Amino acid sequence: MSTTLEDITSKLWAMANELRGNMDASEYKNYILAFMFYRYLSEHQMEYLEKNDVLDIRDGQTIDEAYAEQAVGEDMSDYLEDISAYLGYAIEPQDTWASLIGKIDGNRIVPSDYQAIFDDFEKYASLNKEAARDFRGVFSDVNLGDSRLGANTNDRAKSLNRIVKLIDGVEFRDEHGRDVLGGIYEYLIGMFAANAGKKGGEFYTPHEVSQVLARLVTNGVSADDGTFSVYDPACGSGSLLLTVQDELPGGERPGIVKFFGQELNTTGLRTFSWRLNERILCSVKRSVVVPWSCISPLI
Structure with missing residues (x-):
């Protein structure tokens, strides 16, 4: 399967445009870009834990599994403080991107999970006093209660699940193994702006x-x-x-x-x-x- 930047971006845009329904592009971008950012932060944290040998990873065990197994009880606060001191933010095991995908795939997601994830992120980002302001309100533009996502909380959760799965299906590397995340983001910003009309000029x-x-x-x-x-x-x-x-x-x-x-x-x-x-x-x-x-x- 071809994975050029053009193929990746065009497929992502077509799927995103289909999912947004009657929501304005200038508003829908908040969901797409926010969850892309959250995935980036979560995977960046996992890379930090792996590259710095913070966890003892058994053969056949994923970094997320090791994190969920070892960052428990009183030890979890130590892990979160260490991560926050280095990265400026910290995501607990139950809120990682891999954990979120697992809940969706296993039909274990509940409507309150999304708000809890963003609330937890802001709470743990405050552990690093120097970086706390960097992350304050960083996901505040994501309106989880917007009726255009669904008529009730369950329908809205299903819409958010579809967005998350869309983002999870995006390959951030091209056929040559190069990181194309920046190119994907640039493309989406331009497309959202073009489809938002006058509002696009705001961002x-x-x-x-x-x-x-x-x-x-x-x-x-x-x-x-x-x-x-x-x-x-x-x-x-x-x-x-x-x-x-x-x-x-x-x-x-x-x-x-x-x-x-x-x-x-x-x-x-x-x-x-x-x-x-x-x-x-x-x-x-x-x-x-x-x-x-x-x-x-x-x-």
């Missing part, structure tokens, strides 16, 4: 417009000029800021660009944070999400 600047502006602000800059700072007072999903980095001579060097932005919409901030991390450009002290000193809410 996405067309790439062509971003390129023109980026070339203007980087005109005359040389690769030897040192650190370059760029600020967008309404940064949305960060398309313009990231394009400045693309156009900047020597901009591919880690830490050469300092991003500053403000945004009222937390979905936009979540998106920008993720995209920055995918590029590994903003110096974040042992954290997966860019600190609010770089990106802050518009208050």
Whole structure:
């Protein structure tokens, strides 16, 4: 089966468009992007646990199974504190992406599980005082009670299950084994913006417009000029800021660009944070999400 970025994104968009029903694209994106972000955070945590030998994994045992087996009782708080200290957030065993998929496949999911997952995430993210503000309200745009998801709580849970299974079925690597998650996210943002009409402009600047502006602000800059700072007072999903980095001579060097932005919409901030991390450009002290000193809410 072909797994080019184009194949992956077109299939994902077709399925997402079919699932959203009568929901506006600018609203449905909150569910798709939020669960993609949650999957990313969960799998990133599992990679941390495995690569750092935090768990004793038996032959034939998955990292998620080992985590669920060992992070129990009083030991669980120790694991969560360790994870939060390193990543800035922590997800307990029953809330991992693999656990969520297992509940759905085993018909063990209950409507309250989704709210519990997001509540637990925010609670455990507060263990790291330095990073607590980074994650506060990061999933607040996800309206789990929206009647367009279903007439009652059970129907809404089924709709959320379908979204989660859609995200779980996405292959984040192409046929050559390259990570294409950033490309998938970029594609979805553009498609949601195009289908949202005027509302799309709230979170996405067309790439062509971003390129023109980026070339203007980087005109005359040389690769030897040192650190370059760029600020967008309404940064949305960060398309313009990231394009400045693309156009900047020597901009591919880690830490050469300092991003500053403000945004009222937390979905936009979540998106920008993720995209920055995918590029590994903003110096974040042992954290997966860019600190609010770089990106802050518009208050």
